Amino acid sequence: MKKTIVTFIALACGAAVQIFAQQAIWGVPSIISPEVSTDRTVTFRLNAPNAQKVMITGDFLKSGVVEMEKDTSGIWTFTSEAINPEMYRYNYIVDGLTIADPANVFEVRDACTVFNYFLVPGEGSRLYEINDVDHGTVAKVWYDSPALGMKRRMSIYTPPGYETSGDRRYPVLYLLHGMGGDEEAWLTQGRAAQILDNLIAEGAVEPMIVVMPNGNASQEAAPGETHFGLVPPTVALPHTMDGAFEEAFPDIIAYVDRTYRTKADKQHRAIAGLSMGGFHSLHTSKQYPDMFDYVGLFSAAINPRVEGSEIYKDREAKLRRQFADAPKLYWIAIGKDDFLYKDNEAYRKALDDMGVKYDYHESAGGHIWKNWRAYLSDFTRRLFR
Amino acid sequence: MKKTIVTFIALACGAAVQIFAQQAIWGVPSIISPEVSTDRTVTFRLNAPNAQKVMITGDFLKSGVVEMEKDTSGIWTFTSEAINPEMYRYNYIVDGLTIADPANVFEVRDACTVFNYFLVPGEGSRLYEINDVDHGTVAKVWYDSPALGMKRRMSIYTPPGYETSGDRRYPVLYLLHGMGGDEEAWLTQGRAAQILDNLIAEGAVEPMIVVMPNGNASQEAAPGETHFGLVPPTVALPHTMDGAFEEAFPDIIAYVDRTYRTKADKQHRAIAGLSMGGFHSLHTSKQYPDMFDYVGLFSAAINPRVEGSEIYKDREAKLRRQFADAPKLYWIAIGKDDFLYKDNEAYRKALDDMGVKYDYHESAGGHIWKNWRAYLSDFTRRLFR
Numbered sequence: 001m002k003k004t005i006v007t008f009i010a011l012a013c014g015a016a017v018q019i020f021a022q023q024a025i026w027g028v029p030s031i032i033s034p035e036v037s038t039d040r041t042v043t044f045r046l047n048a049p050n051a052q053k054v055m056i057t058g059d060f061l062k063s064g065v066v067e068m069e070k071d072t073s074g075i076w077t078f079t080s081e082a083i084n085p086e087m088y089r090y091n092y093i094v095d096g097l098t099i100a101d102p103a104n105v106f107e108v109r110d111a112c113t114v115f116n117y118f119l120v121p122g123e124g125s126r127l128y129e130i131n132d133v134d135h136g137t138v139a140k141v142w143y144d145s146p147a148l149g150m151k152r153r154m155s156i157y158t159p160p161g162y163e164t165s166g167d168r169r170y171p172v173l174y175l176l177h178g179m180g181g182d183e184e185a186w187l188t189q190g191r192a193a194q195i196l197d198n199l200i201a202e203g204a205v206e207p208m209i210v211v212m213p214n215g216n217a218s219q220e221a222a223p224g225e226t227h228f229g230l231v232p233p234t235v236a237l238p239h240t241m242d243g244a245f246e247e248a249f250p251d252i253i254a255y256v257d258r259t260y261r262t263k264a265d266k267q268h269r270a271i272a273g274l275s276m277g278g279f280h281s282l283h284t285s286k287q288y289p290d291m292f293d294y295v296g297l298f299s300a301a302i303n304p305r306v307e308g309s310e311i312y313k314d315r316e317a318k319l320r321r322q323f324a325d326a327p328k329l330y331w332i333a334i335g336k337d338d339f340l341y342k343d344n345e346a347y348r349k350a351l352d353d354m355g356v357k358y359d360y361h362e363s364a365g366g367h368i369w370k371n372w373r374a375y376l377s378d379f380t381r382r383l384f385r
Numbered sequence: 386m387k388k389t390i391v392t393f394i395a396l397a398c399g400a401a402v403q404i405f406a407q408q409a410i411w412g413v414p415s416i417i418s419p420e421v422s423t424d425r426t427v428t429f430r431l432n433a434p435n436a437q438k439v440m441i442t443g444d445f446l447k448s449g450v451v452e453m454e455k456d457t458s459g460i461w462t463f464t465s466e467a468i469n470p471e472m473y474r475y476n477y478i479v480d481g482l483t484i485a486d487p488a489n490v491f492e493v494r495d496a497c498t499v500f501n502y503f504l505v506p507g508e509g510s511r512l513y514e515i516n517d518v519d520h521g522t523v524a525k526v527w528y529d530s531p532a533l534g535m536k537r538r539m540s541i542y543t544p545p546g547y548e549t550s551g552d553r554r555y556p557v558l559y560l561l562h563g564m565g566g567d568e569e570a571w572l573t574q575g576r577a578a579q580i581l582d583n584l585i586a587e588g589a590v591e592p593m594i595v596v597m598p599n600g601n602a603s604q605e606a607a608p609g610e611t612h613f614g615l616v617p618p619t620v621a622l623p624h625t626m627d628g629a630f631e632e633a634f635p636d637i638i639a640y641v642d643r644t645y646r647t648k649a650d651k652q653h654r655a656i657a658g659l660s661m662g663g664f665h666s667l668h669t670s671k672q673y674p675d676m677f678d679y680v681g682l683f684s685a686a687i688n689p690r691v692e693g694s695e696i697y698k699d700r701e702a703k704l705r706r707q708f709a710d711a712p713k714l715y716w717i718a719i720g721k722d723d724f725l726y727k728d729n730e731a732y733r734k735a736l737d738d739m740g741v742k743y744d745y746h747e748s749a750g751g752h753i754w755k756n757w758r759a760y761l762s763d764f765t766r767r768l769f770r
Contacts, residue, residue: 096434100485105497105608114490139522153520229504
């Protein structure tokens, strides 16, 4: 048997080109990529001796894309400048073909594209790392939505100790994704579970339940997780920003309050989201003025894609009703370079004209996850205190 | 605003080569791959006009690998023969470089390699599909293992209705992965949640909790999910099959019985696993003879990698003790072509020589997920009845 096992391991760490066979065997990349050095430079490698031109594109590159260089052994390499601690993502472009780094198994999907990711350690990424702290539970649950006529999937984070805390009840943050996202997005690119674990561990935020529903009203779940089969993701979904999601929101609240030990009142409910999710937060919170005492609009879209829904009518009157018993926090955040900046400016002006109170946070940068992770880290500190 | 959104969508469905910018934009593949036809042929496509040679390797190919053909537009294509309904996986090999299919976002990681997957619909894959039935909850939880000196992550499936079933208690299946796997493996390649959802929906199995721990005693969690950072996966982990996992198994049971509404006795506990997980099931169940009334060895490794642990001593005496109050089911399954076949044959002979009773299922094929999914579908029907 000892001999068999040795063979097993040898196969496991075998050839770079792996052909399927009748045994479960694996190839491992013979190179390390990316390699994050202590000086915060990062080296990327790709073993592609036959390629003519290899580029790397990533959100850590000022130019967006750079050419890699081939060494005599056929390995293409690029070493970055020292880059700031943060979570980053990248792809290779090999002779015009965009691919994931075959040496890096750490990937996230954003809408239709799979990216590799890495973290540069340091203060800017500390909250996104998995640290040696107590961890909450992340569950994928299915709830019934009579309003949408579907069973639907969502992600739910319960804080460390939830399972063993007896009758203790918790406040709830409803956290919404943007267009092209789904119930996975805040967990993968948003690092929501890590942010909550870390902030709870340091006592900076109240232990809370975080509910991440699927905001695409035509979907029951993320691509690949539905009974409609392995349908490729698309951004141009029907029933997006047409009022259907907001109308059906009470189904989500009902499930959560029935299933989890929540503090089921306005004082202990927050809603926030990015881009389309900020839009959903804006319109859901004004539609149900007794539901949320904390509202966060992160790089929010402001105007509906499809007019006509009851949800979007009489915005000012509904906002006045919402602010008559004003939320404890109405927090608007956006980056200076965001393509939705002007819409947000106009929305703030509308709120100013109404004389209602909100908090405003303006960051650098555009419509990117780096900002949304930071906004979440900031917003959650302000909740339920 | 309408104009802004149009731009947004246009970007979203934009160029095949996508360069990072200050806005969150996505590329979508301009081609569909794979395309599963109603005649059960499958067409694969790759848009790589500059490539010289493209091959596809997959577990549905008798030869393991075939060359693709380039059309005049630079798209490489391969159409398979009609293939049997099943879940399959594949990669492309582009001028010697093994990559995932950029047009297919559905991927699984097996040890160090990322594969694309697809399902051919039909009877053979029906249990692996997400059907329009009630779905259980899948949670990633962290438990404390004093015996291993770590907090560790595991996956837990609770059946549909668990949350709303009041005081009802459930039996538990402990389901263990193989070498190179972790707490994700049975959910991704094993389709355990789909199998349980579907079999429970048709009344073929008892609603049960399925606990999928991480069987690598040196790991706290799957790669990328630990506080040790984004360490690439490796198969050659320390403390693998050296007794540490089996010794620490009571920590898992203690957490599960404390946290979930379990029927916490031998009559309502099963343990099963594939390859190394079958090995762990064998040795854990004989080490704790009062713990499991159902044992499943799927393509099990039989002999330890590292001798010397107390766990592996006196195998026959411990088996005699286990079978003195014999498990209701001791189920051994293996494929005719499995590289562990001979070891299993020797183990069955040892059981025969001891005069103990077990059930034996021999399938076609080797040491592959296709078999393990089928074994799970078969084994769970036999539990707790």
